[in-house]
Amino acid sequence: MMLQVQGLRAGYGRIPILAGASFSVAQGEFVGILGHNGMGKTTLLKALMGYLPATAGSVTLEGRDITRLSPTARARLGLGYVPQGRQIFGALTVRENLRMGCLLSKRPEAETIEAVLALFPRLHRLLDRAGGALSGGEQQLLALARCLCGDPRLVLLDEPTEGIQPSINEEIVETLLALRRSRDITILLVEQKLDFIAALAQRILIIQKGAITRETTPEAVQDPALIAEFVGMAA
Amino acid sequence: MTPLIQAQAATMRFGGVTAVNHVDFTLGEMELRCLIGPNGAGKSTFFKMLTGQLVPSSGAVLFRGRDITGAAPHEIARLGIGIKTQVPNVFNGLTVRENIAIAAARGKSVQQARRITEETLTRARLTGIAQRVVGQLAHGQRQWVEIATVLAQEPELVLLDEPAAGMTHEEVLRTAELIREINRSQALIVVEHDMQFIRMIARRVTVFNQGSILVEDDVEAVLANQAVRDVYLGKQAA
Amino acid sequence: MSLSSGTASFLAMLAIGLALLVGAPMVFDLFALLQVTVFVAMAVLALSQGFIWGYGGIMSFGQSAFFGLGGYTYAVVAMNAGDSTGAVLLAILLPTLFAALLGYFMFYGRISDAYVGVITLTVTIILFSVFNSTAGDAYTIGNAPLGGFNGMPAVPPLNIPGRPDLPLEPEQLWYASMGCLVLVYGLLRGILASRFGRVVVAIRENETRAQLLGYDTRLYKLLVFAIGGGIAGAAGCLFTNWGGFISPTVFSLATSAQVLIYVLVGGLGTLLGPILGAIAIQYLISLLGAQQVINANLVLGVILAAFVLLVPQGVVPVLRDALARLRPPSHPRAKPGNGLPDAAGVEAKP
Structure with a gap:
């Protein structure tokens, strides 16, 4: 169980x-x-x-x-958690947000991010944008992707x-x-x-x-x- | 006839980013308008310009023909504009009743304020939790508290930014019913992403995209519009 | 908290205050009475901080600025006028106006809350260095030399209004100081129970919402800040009277920090807390002052750290919650089916 x-x-x-x-x-x-x-x-x-x-x-x-x-x-x-309100690091870029999420992953960082991004084509285009500059929907995708980076x-x-x-x-x-x-x-x-x-x-x-x-x-x-x-x- | 509220080439720039770009918008007395558009299209920024939380970079906002561009939020509120903001702004440390009493109290006698408070509690079905501290309520309940404070203020124009967010299906139905009821005596602008909800209440719909108005039309026409589907609705049959 | 239980607790507090007012001179010897007189003056200062910070949500590091201004105003006017009545009034009025002016620039200038702390702190430091550099004849106002860092000795004590030949005895100074504390406490309770007070607390909870409901939050904060300034000025007046002396150390960072510690230890968001915090800390300092082993400031620092870590709400809220747990819930239970299992007995503030 x-x-x-x-x-x-x-x-x-x-x-x-x-x-x-x-x-x-x-x-x-x-x-x-x-x-x-x-x-x-x-x-x-x-x-x-x-x-x-x-x-x-x-x-x-x-x-x-x-x-x-x-x-x-x-x-x-x-255990991974995506709370209401998303809690994006607004001053960090999308890529940096994802890297923050990689701490718990046992795979190499680049590989983890690559695998997660395959599920989020929209984020691919936004990698160098600041998290705070994303729209609410994009932030929600990022929050989910960042959580997945930790291999929960x-x-x-x-x-x-x-x-x-x-x-x-x-x-x-x-x-x-x-x-x-x-x-x-x-x-x-x-x-x-x-x-x-x-x-x-x-x-x-x-x-x-x-x-x-x-x-x-x-x-x-x-x-x-x-x-x-x-x-x-x-x- | 003078429109209730009017934005003339309203523009809001943050540094190099133009969040709202030359928006011309008119709402008549007693009208109910829905505002839809992608996250980040400038809807909440536009609301903040109407309520004085942001001063437009250029352009003007008129309330019944009176220029309110650059007026302070409390001055605009006193003219009769109430807003439920996207991120709930409530008095977290106070009880539900206290929240509504503060809204009802401004410019009213003690008896009037008390009457409005109790009526609003009943109207928003909050009587059962009137003694609860708002900060300890669930998100959807806090939305109701905020809507109730706006009603207790007795505004002539009600702005609701995502009123159905965090509400259950049944509560969404109730919110739609409440909005129709409010519209019998007050004008409203409602921002929402829930298309089922929009279909329940909408007649005329304005679509924002990238800081400008993309389309403004009757609800069926808007939901069938290809451009709106492309930028906002997605593949789902509207 | 329902109105009736609020009124009851207020009347109880008032009774305790009046009992202390009358009883203390019977219990304490003269030395002890003088000691508690200064504790009470500091408690008035603590109330000013507790009011603007705990209820108004204004983070001022500068209550000692108004405290010191009140003290100096009293000293200068009393030395010139002979009679102390006008001096007392000006010692309250001037800090009130100064706070109103400072508040105008801060709140109408849309300065963010964090900078309010920085500005009030800066004003205190500026006043400290200004009064420190007032040595010499050039800085004499009428008959009153400001005296630079040596301060002003031999400040005339309070007298019976209109009778400069009848200065207050130490026992009478106690009545005046404790009477002032009871009065300020009653005044603040009254303010907080009024519509004005409710709006003040609402602004602390969410200023944006208060604005959107049509309240001019700048004006409310300005008034709260000015009232706090006046109360701190009154405390400064009592303090100067107690010692017959004032020096620029009233503006020192140590004084400002002490006031914050009173409020944190006693409990933010209460009025009783700052009073008890001030008296307890002052008592402790006087105990520590009598020995040479441990540095008093070190002990204060340890107390602050311990409270922030272990009892961050302060003593009074913790005791109040403990009492509330002992009592059966006083509110009717929420009707079933419309909310949560137990909505009863929630006392304000998380």
């Missing part, structure tokens, strides 16, 4: 957001997480990455308990389509589908756009009030009635 989460609890200060989330992700799987705002999607990814301490429960990555490890230690074990085993993606123009979203879907075909990477994806999550995820977990309450298929989320039932009404 790539990732196993048992009864995970975490939150901000006195407010518990995750209230005992349990699920697992197999090697090579693409799993989507769907739920209302405030149900704990982003918090879950932050807790998995170690940015929020777990107050209870456990997280196991490829059989190894990582519940108490720092974000850096988790990254070294192969499991990538946590937080709403990669938010605020991105339609044509670049298509590119992101194509890139991720190519990754899925390659089968040597596992992805846990938080996403609000139903068509996007349906196109990418093999399995979809529903999160409600900080716990994984149901599991469904990509086909099911195309049905508005089912979605209303699964995700639950906000108000």
Whole structure:
């Protein structure tokens, strides 16, 4: 099993957001997480990455308990994270951003970047541009590419389509589908756009009030009635 | 009739880069306009020029015929322009209710402000989380808080920069409904990348590309436009 | 925090303050009373810093500039006028106006927040060197020689208003100083509870949003800065009275740094914190001053480092959170189904 989460609890200060989330992700799987705002999607990814301490429960990555490890230690074990907001190094060029991402790769830097760029034709043309001068969509592609440069085993993606123009979203879907075909990477994806999550995820977990309450298929989320039932009404 | 807001050859240069280039734009009273275009086409910069966050390098901005080029953001806000910015600008350390109360309070009596605050909380369906500290809310909820502060300000022109970003499908539907409701009494300009959302609300659409207006037309014509497909929509059938 | 619990805590604080005001002279001997009098003057200075920094979000390294100006103004006017009443008023008014002028250039000049720190620090350094170089007869204002780095000795003490022949006894100076602290605390609580105060805090949270809602944030920051300057001036006036002496060291970097340490130790974003921080640190300095083994500044440095690392929020917020945990949540629970499992009992500020 790539990732196993048992009864995970975490939150901000006195407010518990995750209230005992349990699920697992197999090697090579693409799993989507769907739920209302405030149900704990982003918090879950932050807790998995170690940015929020777990107050209870456990997280196991490829059989190894990582519940108490720092974000850096988790990254070294192969956990990649593309947060909302992208966090591009604005003053560095695209190439430099990618090189920053290569620290954890065991291959030669040039080879790693070459391999990743093969998936991102658009970035090829922008290598010498400053990260800060890219458009939002291009930055999102760069954030994903930079993460892949570290040869992660499991990538946590937080709403990669938010605020991105339609044509670049298509590119992101194509890139991720190519990754899925390659089968040597596992992805846990938080996403609000139903068509996007349906196109990418093999399995979809529903999160409600900080716990994984149901599991469904990509086909099911195309049905508005089912979605209303699964995700639950906000108000 | 005098337009509600008008940009005349509005231009914004940053060093050598021209982010907005000689844009002529007119919006009538009570109109609802959607603004689409690639990331980096200058939409958010254009919004900042309308709200005084950026002073145009050249050109002019007129609000009901009155030149507001170079006016400070708070002066423009007082004239009746409210904006939800792309990156949420909210008071993170304050509660939802406090955020909205601050917006409602300016220029109003205590009773008026209190009434507007409670009405807005209900209207944006935030009553249940009114006591929560905004910084601890999920991203989509903070979007709602920001939209609510803009409404509590009671502006005559509402600018919404990516209001549906980070919202669930159901919330997107609710936002569309809210926008139509706002449009019964106020004019709006909405920037959004979610084409399903645009189709729900749009009548007339302006397309930005590389700092200029590429097309301005009715929604069906714009979505069928080949140039728009090339630079923005991609292959997906619009 | 609901209004009623806010009012209750305010009344409790006021009662404690008044009890100390009346009780201290009964408990302390004269020497100890003089000591706590200067602690209280420094607590007023700490309040000015805590207000503009913790609530206004203005990072000023220069509260000692207004403190020193208040002190010098009092000294010069009191020496000339005989009666101290006008001196006190001017010791508050002049620093207020100076802060307003400085604030005008900083906030209306659209200077970024980081530079506000640099500018206030620079102003303090300039005042230090200006007052240091005022030795000699050329720098005498009326009857008051500024005295260069030696400062001004024999500053007349406060007197009963209108009666220069009736100077305040040490015990009465205590009443005046502690009364001033209680008054300033009450004033700031009042300001923060008002609509003006809410907007000030909102600007600290997000200035852009406040502007976009139509608030002239420059004016609000200017007013906050000027009020802070006036309070620091009052503190300087009390300080000069306490020792009957003022010298340019009031403008030194050490004074500015000390004020920041009071606020950091006591707790940023509270009013009680700076007061307690000032008194605790001053008490510690007076203890250290009595021995020769360890350098007092070294100890201050270690305390600052320890607090920044271990209790970055400061003492008062930590205690407040601990108390809140002991109490059952006071807010009604959020209705289920529309948010999170537990939205109750969130006290302001992250």
